[in-house]
Amino acid sequence: MGETTLRIDAERNRQRLLQAGREVFAARGLDATLNDVAHHAGVGVGTAYRRFPNKEALIDAIFEQQVVELESILHEALAEPDAWKGLVDYLERALAMQTRDRATAQILSGRRVTPEQHDWSRDRLAPLVDALADRAREQGVVRPGVTGTDLIFAQIGLTAVAATISDGAGGIDRDDVDDLYRRYLRITLDGLRPVHDAELPGPPLTTEETHRVLQRRK
Template sequence: MEEPKLRKDAARNRERLLVAGRELFAQHGLEVSLNDVAHHAGVGVGTAYRRFSNKDELIDAIHVRQAEELEAILNDALAEPDPWDGVVSYLERSLAIQARDRGMAQILSGRHTQPQRYDWSRDRLAPLVNRVADRAREAGLLREDVVGTDLIFLQVALTGLAATFQDRSVDGRDDIAELYRRCLWVALDGLRPHRADTSALPIPPLTTEQAHSLLGSEPGDAPE
């Protein structure tokens, strides 16, 4: 996955396209076109197609960087002295990125049209996720029946929740985009081998009226 060496102006344009692509994919998902990315980057469409022959090539290049970010998060989690803190750190930090980056969430959940293109990153990251889970389980801090794939699917579920409510609002609340964090902390208590104590949830619950308003609204709707 090494990037070819380019002359300075070509490398600069390539970087602008990578930054612009990630910004647009994060906001709108992978449906954004390469033309849209070129305009957002402030470069000509022809320049965009010289650097990336199609949108999938751009997505691949962005995903390389995303995988590097997740790998760094996992290594930090494995460096935590307390294995349970490693689990929490990994889930919180990786979910925070995916919650604000729709493109990354689509790729990691397999919702891209060719998920097999990203087998290399799964092969690279999965052993680290397994080690995070194994380490906590072997220390008696994680349920004996929970494995690394459970942590992955928990993220898939919560990023779906985050995406659903990303652009929505309800009257009296400014933390709707953080609802996934409340559900994460409920799930974290469920991952414990014993639950004598429960975690303080990071944001308050919605009222019934707020929940009805949120579930009945469309993205971008103003609160009633």
Template sequence: MSEGNEQRPLRKDAVINRERLLAAARELFAVRGLDVTLNDIAHHAGVGVGTAYRRFANKEEVIDALFEEALQDIAAVANEALTEPDAWAGLVMFLERSLHMQFGDRGLNQIMNNAALGRDRVSDARDHIAPLIHQLVERAQEQGVVRPDLDQSDLIFVQLGLSAIMESSRAIAPGLYTRYLTLFLDGIRTDRSDFLPLPVRALSAEETHRAMTRERDVS
């Protein structure tokens, strides 16, 4: 048997193990955020720690791989939104679906929005996603369904703010971010004769305090 033939099963095993590790990382990050180790990921995937370190040098490489997947998924949503003849419906669909992707996944939310995770990821997001968002906004302006001074950066910053609401209120009112998304949508549309119904109630003063202080040391 040739050396090339001997290596083929190993290459196939390497691909399978890499996918198992990424699947395990997705599951752990979704529930626990990024505060897991590569050892945790290996155990959850059912592979040896040594195997994990052969596929990924550290947890950062796992995060990089998942970030690239997330960019591709969000880009796919944006491209689908651009095929919607009604530019307003496409814009709303993009915001709702891209935010929903983060809503159920603490790890994705942190990967996409944690500034401490590196400028390269911000640059990748800018290069892949920003042009698509620009097209969504431009189409909506051409159809006259959003205010003419709306900028693609407005959508990016609104998503950033909504992700913070999502993270702080997840344990108390998981859908709270949709209330503020609706308020934003009412603020940019031009055909408003009335207001969109808010999908969830506002938090009480006590609930707001709990949401804002839940991770702080109150001792």
């Protein structure tokens, strides 16, 4: 009975640290320490290091959670019969997740992630993003040249816009700063629509090229 209780307590502390890590890293980025996370979780530093030997191990566990959540969002978007609505829902939900969580944005843009993690997340997410773009093209709701990698880089750009606004918002007297990225999302969505006559300049990066680019962003 005592050993079972210890295992339950250990798992409970692990989950508390995971949740606290997401909250601390979301607010402060990945430069926060494991000590910061332990304090936020209300557990001792020793307990934190027993559950996660270092901060990178905690980041790895959080990364796995984030990929699973994004995978779920993508599956729900693909289950939507209307390809345009599915694409918009995906971008809105994925960007909401990344703009409120700096760690997610940093990880998904290639920072603090190992090549093995990149391979794993690419294999899980890239086919779904590609399928979303392919289906939108087939239904004629996006420009003919739009690909899954275009959607990835649109997200990277929009999360950078959101971070720039948030970091410099101290002198702005308005209460919608955290949602300003939605304005630029709408402009981006309008640019995806097939109402433009001009062809897109140059071919898109392939999935493999995108993967290589993001691997180098440490």
